[in-house]
Structures are given as C-alpha cells and as structure tokens.
Amino acid sequence: MIKFLLNNELVTLENNAAEVSVQQYLRDQKALTGSKEGCAAGDCGACTVVLGEIAPSQTGIFYRSVNSCITLMAALHGKQLITVEHLSDGNTLHPVQQAMVEHHGSQCGFCTPGFVMSMFALYHTDQPATRETVNTALSGNLCRCTGYRPIIDATIDSCAHRGADKFTVQESEVLKQLQAIAAETSTPMMNKVYLPSSREAMAALLQEHPDARFVAGSTDLSLEYTQQLKTLPTLVSTTRVKECRELKVDEQAVTVGAALPLSDITHVLHEHFPQLHELIDRFASLPIRNQATLGGNVANASPIGDMPPVLLALNATVIIDNGSEYREVPADKFFTGYRQTVLADKEWISAIRFNHLDEQTQLKAYKVSKRHEDDISAVCAVFTVTLDNGSVSAISSGFGGVAATPVSCEALEQRLLGKTWSEQSTRQLGMKILAEAFSPIDDVRASASYRKQILANLWQRFWFETQSELLATTRVTAYA
C-alpha cells in the first residue's frame, strides 16, 4: 500500500489503477475540482498541486510544485499532497491568494488555481522575490488572458512580505505524520507500481516482474496513458533507491544520482558548471524539473532531450547497475539508436559522473527553440574547447535535434586540433564542418535547413564568446 496526506487527511491506497493520475484522483474520487485539466500533458500547469515532503534536514517540510496530471499516485507515498482548496485559513485567503485578488491576477480563472499553487511553493522558499525567481517558479503555468503582468506583481508582492501561515503552524505535526510513514519498512506498492528502496530490492522486483518498466519522475511515461490511452505494465520506480539518490562532489567529479529530480541537482550543477545555467533553466519548467530526473532524461535517449548533449560534451560517464554489479559506459558509447541505449534487460542507470573541467577548458551550452521557456529544442548545442597557449588542444561537443540520437561531432575535434583559436579561419572551419556534419529533418519545430544553419551559427556564437576579448554581444536573453 501507499500512504500520504491529502491536505490534512491520512490516506491509504492499495488498489487504485496505476493509470489514474493525481489529477483524476482529486477531481473524480475526492471531488476536489480546484485543480483543472488544461492539457493532461504537463504543459500548462492548470493542474498544479504542491507536494510537501520531509526536508533533507529532517526538521521541516519542503514544498515543491508538480503537475498533478502526469503524476502517478504512487509518487505520493510519504508526502503531503496540498491542493488549492486547502490554502486558505478558514475564510482568510492565503497571502498568495489575497495578492492575486488585489492585483487583478485572475480573468477567466481557469489557470488561476495552478498559478496560486506555484506561488505558494515559492512563498515557502527562502528565495528573494525577484522577476527572475518568479519567472522560474511560474515557468510551468500558462495564462491565456492576463499577459502575466498582474500575476508577476502579485507573486513579487506576496513573496516579498512572507510571514507565517497555517502551514508553518502545522509543520511539526505534518512532519511527525510523514516521519511515521517513512519509518515503515515494507516496500510501498500500489497496484502494479513498486517503489523499492535499495538496489537489491530493485533487482529482486525485476526478477519477479520480468516485463516491468522503470519509472522515475513519470513526466514522459504518463503521456502514454494521458495522450496515447495505453495501459501501463508493472512499474518499478527508481525514485526511492538509495544509490540512485546520492549526490557526490569530490576533487575529481560531480556524481549525480540518476533518480534525483533535476531541481534537486540544479544548485550543484550551477556551482560546478555555471555555463549550464541557461540550459538547465530552460529544461522544461520548474514543476517538470521537480519530478523529472537526469537518469530518466538520459535513459529515454530522446534525440531532443536537453541533458544528453551535456553528457556528450562533458565526456560524462553513465554508471549502470543491475543490483549486483556496476558498469561504467562513456556517454558517447551510451546512445545506440533512436531511443536505444546500451542498457541491457534489468539494468538501470544508477548515476552520472561529470568530471570537473580544468581551467583551460571553456564550456558553453545553447538551446534554440520557438519559445524561451518550457519548449523543446529545435537545436541544442553544447561545446567545450581547451586551449594551450591559444591553440586548440581539445574540443568536445554534444547536440540535440540534429540526428536520430544525441550526437557529438568528432570531426570538430579532429580537424581543429592545434588551430589558433582566435583566427577567423578557425571560426570558419568550424562552421563548415558543422554545416555538413549532420542530416537533420524537417518537423513541427524547425526545418532541416534552419537546423543546419543554426549549428554553424551556434558554433560562431561559441567562438565569439570564448575569445579573450569581447568582440560582440551575442545573446538576447539575460542568461549568461
């Protein structure tokens, strides 16, 4: 069984169908219709709810916004599911709700509960209330009426005047209840969904259920039933496997547990690879990053995932587990075909290791899409160059959106080695190589010819941005 708090009510579930999303559960089984269905695909945020979980410090509750439409019920185990109906304190609106009223932040009102929940999650962080933090916190909420300005104002206003709310008052009681659930030793499961807590338990479950599929954040898997109407097989979740949740930084490398939500690893990646800031901020939206994992994005092996190009360019290592032994595969050997990888039956990704960059190496990551936020790349490009006295001693790259798999461009490294980086001819040679390197396709996001030109021009951007003196401003966004 799984146990969670629905607002303040302890709920035990055993037989709910795996395909019933948190959204459907709330609306259809609990008559909590505040969460709206706008897309059932994690794209609009009208269904946003907040999950409270035991903070890493074990002393309080940590709140994160998620899209209830693509969240499996099993993912609620040990958490507090907070819905919009629960925010007000009697007849007194929560400060974020009151601010939305005061600033005229709702028009048709259909997106409003989702916005309010994302605002509530931000309210319970210690982040400053700035336009940037608001953009990030609300990056997964679409509004078609207001143009966002009053919502931005409401969020900044309420989060600039944070005070204790009913959740602060109830925090210790909720913590106790969640800790009691956490103290239970049996493997939580709910009708075909298993949440093992160790690699050994995972391996045993896979023996028992040979057809089982892995799930982590479920942000991609859920689309199979919300959009394609498929039924799901037995699922085993990596999200509680201890070894998949470790985040290690040593002198050599940053090793990221595969099942950690991206938002939990963002700070470490920002610290050690600050140049990835733009790409990570533009990876889907905050509610998606609150669920989606690095391991999931890599194991999916989608040619338009944004993390595989990073792995390729950073020469990262994929650490694979089967419960009894680990093996390590370099990123450039991991992807074998369209959504195909070297992962064998009953193997899963345990972690990804990124070696630190040396001081001579420069890294840049670019994403081009129609919309800056929460969009899929037309082209994603990640480059590094290592210089030795102004000459290229190493170049690496990773690209998304240009081939059937995430790819790197070996020709770049082979043909530019030893070239003087500041020479215009180096810039031009790189452009020429990249313009011919791949045969991208036309699709709804971009044409093949645009993708080819972008590859060459992102290379130009990389070249401009890595010169010792500033030759030109190269970005239209504030991201650096």
Added chain:
Amino acid sequence: MRKLVDQPSHKAEHSPLLRSEKHESAIRQVSGSARYVDDIPAPASLCYASVGVTNVASGTLTSLDLSAVRQSPGVIDVITISDIPGHTDIGPVFGGDPILLDNEVKFHGQPVFAVLAETQEQARVAATKATMTFAEAAAILTTDEALAADAKVRPTHEFGRGDVSNTLQSAPLTASGHLSVGGQEHMYLEGQVSLAIPEEEDRMSIFTSSQHPSEVQKLVAEVLDVKLHRVAVDMRRMGGGFGGKESQAAQWACLAAVFALRTRRAVKMRLPRMMDMQVTGKRHPFENDYEIAFNETGKMLGAKVTVSGNCGHSPDLSDAIVDRAMFHVDNAYQLGDTHVTGHRLKTNIVSHTAFRGFGGPQGLIMAELMMDVVARKTGLDPLSVRKLNLYGEENGTVTPYGMPLEQDILADLIGKLEADSNYWQRREEVKAFNAASPIIKKGLALTPVKFGISFTAKHLNQAGALLHIYTDGSIQVNHGGTEMGQGLHTKIGQIVAHEFGVTLDNIEVTATRTDKVPNTSPTAASSGTDLNGKAAQNACITIKERLAAFFAEQFNVPAEDVIFAAGQVSAGGHHLPFTQLIQNAYMARISLSATGYYRTPKIYYDRETGSGRPFFYFANGAAVSEVSVDTLTGEYTLDKVDILHDVGTSLNPAIDRGQIEGGFIQGMGWLTTEDLRWDDSGRLISNNMATYKIPAIGDTPAHFNVALFDRPNAEDSIYHSKAVGEPPFMLAISVWCAIKDAIASLADYKVDPDLPAPATPEKVLMAINAIQNAGGEQ
C-alpha cells in the same frame, strides 16, 4: 428612452463605477471554488461522449465498421449522422457544417461518429476502434490551391473609391508585395465542454462553455427536432473563449444532447486538448497582397489590397471575418484611392472561426506593412510616415468604405505616446547600439490601432437584460452577455450598483440563461459591455422610474428630482434607505422586476455599394515596442513596451488594463511563437501545447507600461466608455514591426524585410539571410 431619472456619469463618491473593482469571481477563482462546466457535481446517471475522426482530408467514406466500438468496454451508445433526429447541419449562418460526417470528408480529423461510455477514458478508447475506409480525393490545403481552383465558401467582396489603377500608373513611387499571415489556436485553458441533462419528454437542459448560449439553444433544439422553448442553456463562466467558443461550442452540446435524449442519461462531452485542437477552427490564416502608390514625401496616393482568408471547409463566420479584414486594411491611414478585395477561400481544413479581432488583425497588419515599405523607400522614419498619413483634417477622414471618422483622436494619442516613451531619443539610441553591435540588433516601432466597434451583422447589435430586486434590497441581474474572464459581469454589477446608488455586494450577476434573456447575441466583437451594459442600465431605469414615481407620490416631490445614491433614495430633503423604499414599494404592489433592452443606433452597411457606417465608433490605441534580435539564430526578445490606449471613460481601469495587457501579449504570441502547422496530408501537427507555444511568463517584457488615454467616447455609449476586448490585440503589430526594424538595420534601413507572421526565430533568420544575401554580404 425617456430618462426621468438622470445620474451624473462622472465618478461619484459612493459609487463603484469607474473604479478598479475586483473581478466578481476573483476570490472563488483563487480558492478553486469557481465552478466551470467540468466541475459541476456529477448527476448519478452521468456518462461521457467522445468522437472518432477521419484520417484523410478529402474524399468519401466507403465503409464504416463500428462493431469494435460498440463492443469496447463501457460503451453505451454509438451514433452517426443518420441517428440525428432533426437538423444535421449546424452551420451558424450559412450552413455547411454537418454535425458528424455526411459521406463527404471535409478535413483531416473530422468527427465521423460519436460514442457514449461509462467513463471518459472508455469513451476515448472506444472512439479509436472503428474501421473506416475512404475513397481519398485530392485535398485543397492552401489558399493558393483554393484560388487556382476558385474554391470559395462565400463570394468575393470588393469596395473602394477612385481610380486606383490609374493612380498606381501615374504615381512617382510605387511598391508591391505579399504577406503571409498565420492563423492562431485559441488555446483557451478550458477546452470545449458541455453537459446535457435530459428533462421531461424531449426537453433538455444544457450546461455549456459557450460565448453564444442562444445559438447553442437553437442548434440543440433543431438537432433534437424540438421547439426552442424546450431547451434551456445555462452558462456561468468560461475558462477562456477568445472567439473559439462563439460558433464552435455548439457541436459538442448538440452531440451530448442527442445522446441524452436517446439514453435518458446525463451526458458530458469534454474535448481533451489534442482533440480540441484538431476538431475546432482557429484564427484564419491569410495570404495578402498589396500595390501602393506614394510620393517622395511619404504620402500615400493609392492602395490596392487583396486579402485572402483561408476559411477552411465551410463558411462558419468567415464572411464577416473577411469583411472585417477588409474594413481594417487602412487602419488609421488615409490611403488615397483605394480598392480592397476580400476572398473567402475554401480548403480541406477545419473551419476557421472567430478569434479576438475577427479578421481585423489580418487586415490591419497590411496597413502597417505598407507604412514600413513607404518609410524604407523614402528613407523616412516609419513613425514619420505613419503620422503623415493619419486620417485627419488635412488628409481627410472618410474611410474607403465611406464612413467618416467623427472622433479624430489618434494624432493626439500618438503624439502623447511619442513623447512619453521618448521615441526619438530611443531611435537614436537604437541606431547607436546597432552601429556598435555586429550580432545583436535592436529594433523599435510605434504602431497605432483604430478598430471599428459593432457587429458588422447589424441584427446582432441588440441586447437584453432582466433585473429583479428582492425585498431585502438585494438585486439580481441577468443579461445576454457571457463571462469568459473579461470582467463583463463585474462591469454590469458596477453599472447596476451605480444606477441604484448601492454597493456592489447588493448586486448578483447570475449565469447567462436562455430562459431569462432570450435571443441573445454572442458575446463577441468587443461588444459585451456596450450592449449588455446599456440593456442592464435600461432595466435599472425602468424600475427607477417606478420607484421615483412612488417616492414622489409619498413625499409630494417631483419624480425627476429623485436621486439614488449612497444607499439612499432622496428628493426635496426627504431620504429613505434604499431597502426601506423597496419594502414600501413591495407593500404598495409596485413591480420590482423589469427587462431592459438596447440596440445600437446609427449603423448600416450596403453590400451592393460597399459603403456605409458599419461601426458605431472606433476604439484607438498605440504601442511602442523595442526588441533585440540575434542575427545568428533569429532569436529575439521583447525588451520594452509602452502602450497608450483609448477606452473612452474607463468603467473599471484595472479590468481595462487587464484586457489591454492580455490582448497585447496574445497578439504578440500570434505574431511570434504561435506557429500552426499542417502536414502534406492536411493533418494538424502542431496539435498540443508541446508543439504549439503560446507566450509564457518570461515573454512578458520587463518594461511594460500601459496607460489609458483619458477622453470620453463622444458617442452615447454606456457612460461614454469604449469597447476594449479586441482592439489592444493589434497593438502587438508593433512587435512585428520592431523585429523588421531590427532586421532592416542590416541594410541601413533601405529595405523592408520580407517577414511572414508568425515571425518565429526561423522566419526571422530567413529574413536576415535574404537581406544579407541581397546586400552581397557574407
């Protein structure tokens, strides 16, 4: 109407009118308790409908095997067009919209049959199980193909004045060109939804998310083959409409009603997002052409403009939409001798429909394109060209369709915005920036909007209201308009509160219901407050006349002296609390309920001569946008926006500002990231929120100034306010012009870049490539 009781229309101390009152549902919306159709507690018998659709765009159905659908788990009923008891064509004006496929395939994704099942999921799954075969025919998918085949949903219309061909031949300077203007998905956050509850015999209750409950009522009645008085439609609120629920909400209500009648069960039909995007029409894509004549000073001498709307497979509302595009190709400018042609082209695409601006934006953008072209050809700043050609005393004030502008305010409005936004200083800064920045280029543009207010279908310009006062003094008002977030109910509440001199908490604006106010017009054409506000005011006046006469009799004062203000009714030094007067009136057997009615004066249009006064008045505005464009990738950001907009006397400044900001950002989406794509088979491939991108929070510019131009409407509109729903949408054309301005900097502002809309980064880069290749640069 005789006005016994006159109220000053300016702001009164205790009146909520002209104040930024909160949206009447705001507290419920932020609490999750505002109820939408899908939130209505389920009746015990509730079941769910879904549709199965074609996978070809043209041809005929040769076989249909529904046995697997019928056998699918949970299925209760399956229907095709032959099961419809009454009318099978639900076209709103001209027909051509079969409720389900009638042998001939109209478009890819057309509903063929409908299935009813115990759960939404079962209905959706069953709908995928039919075996259908088609004799496929060649599909017409583009306006070019439709023009070549002379495929039209309605005849071409033309109007104009003067001998344009001669002017074009004799003019010192001429130019011509083409502009592709993309369509737009409404993307109301709440998808289409209706709930049908069978009543006694063949009577039906419908709960729907529709901008046009009366049309839903009519079509449901016709489809069920019952008289209209047996169908009641209830519409409390929509989760967004934007025109997409004007005509195209009816089909789902009709299908639900047919099932409800057949099974005697409550039926909900809600379209999941991808289905909604596939089966409902969008803003019309247009392919437009122009030829212009002008002189070296930048003055327009003549224009020949052809707008060609891709209407999809049926007329729907396209006749009026293309008309409105034609009425707006001049925007705010005296074009000289003018000829305007509007084609309504028929394609094998979903039937395109109303969307904020209703064709106006697709026409109006041509005026701004022409101004930019003149500027580049003459070397003048685009703003100078715009100002030079504005309607006014010098240039004349009569439009190509013969309507004089009676309120000429744009010159003042533009002048104020020009100064407030520091346009000329910023122009110099932009030029200086560009000179020093080889990759990132900035662009700046100021564009105005002049938008005609009224339905061009004259009969729609009427409205009704029903007002009750209860014995505790509380007031309930119902009117023909629908609430889709625009704040109509809030404004109606303010109007009624103001008329009776009571506070807003005494007013309840109820759900729009066809059994309260009959034969209503759609809430569209920005007309909601203009029409229904006046109707509600007239209902107030009727009751106030009764109350004033009663008060006058009691205190022996003249009835015309009676004032309703601050919760009191007063005259000649006598005062009664409003509630006391109501109770007295009730005891004296005075009717406390009344209807109100309004029709817009002055308007007419003669299609034969192509002239008239189709609009009661024009709403105006202007915007300055500044962008940064990356010439390596075509990516761009909107850095600064300054807007000055004319809402006449603002009934509610916060709500009006909300319409302006929201309209602007929605218009920006139309012109930038919102990219509708169909594949070669006619299948919509931008069919969900992952592949069709509306503006997100980061797209709202950091610098976003909005001000209201403070001048009352000279026409006798409700408290001299002006309509605000659609006009601000077109302010976003300044963003498109600013992007072009940035690209034009690459050719020293001598060429107007060829930039189709939407200007996705890809299209921007193509325009950059073209201008660089033409300039011989590497």
